[in-house]
Amino acid sequence: MQTQNNIKAESGGFLIRKSVFLLTSSVGNAMAETLVGKAVAQIGATPESLTKQDIAKLAGVLEPSLREFLGSEKARKLSSALRVLVGGITPV
Numbered sequence: 001m002q003t004q005n006n007i008k009a010e011s012g013g014f015l016i017r018k019s020v021f022l023l024t025s026s027v028g029n030a031m032a033e034t035l036v037g038k039a040v041a042q043i044g045a046t047p048e049s050l051t052k053q054d055i056a057k058l059a060g061v062l063e064p065s066l067r068e069f070l071g072s073e074k075a076r077k078l079s080s081a082l083r084v085l086v087g088g089i090t091p092v
Contacts, residue, residue: 012050016040018086019058026078027069035065055087 016036023032039061040047045054059082066075083089 012045012047015050015052015055015086016047019055019082022082022085023062023066023078026074027066031069035062039065052087056083056089059083059087 019036020029020032023035026032027035036058039058040050042061043054043057045051045058050058059079062082063075063079066078069075070078
């Protein structure tokens with residue numbers, strides 16, 4: 001049984017905040033919020049319905065947008081960091 005804190009820590013809003021936090025140092029807070037919000041909608045999720053299992057898809061959708069601001073290498077690294085640090089996916 002999950003504790004209330006664990007459930008809150010895995011909520012969609014928390015995952016979005018973590019994603020925005022990760023991107024903020026590279027693109028700024030306002031742009032990070034915009035990019036993440038658009039990507040969440042693009043994968044067919046909402047802030048309430050987003051799960052850890054959606055983060056890999058979210059990262060894939062974000063990468064092309066990040067590429068426009070940061071170049072291919074930095075966008076790839078941030079996308080990978082998002083999968084690992086937010087989604088909890090072990091890199092291959």
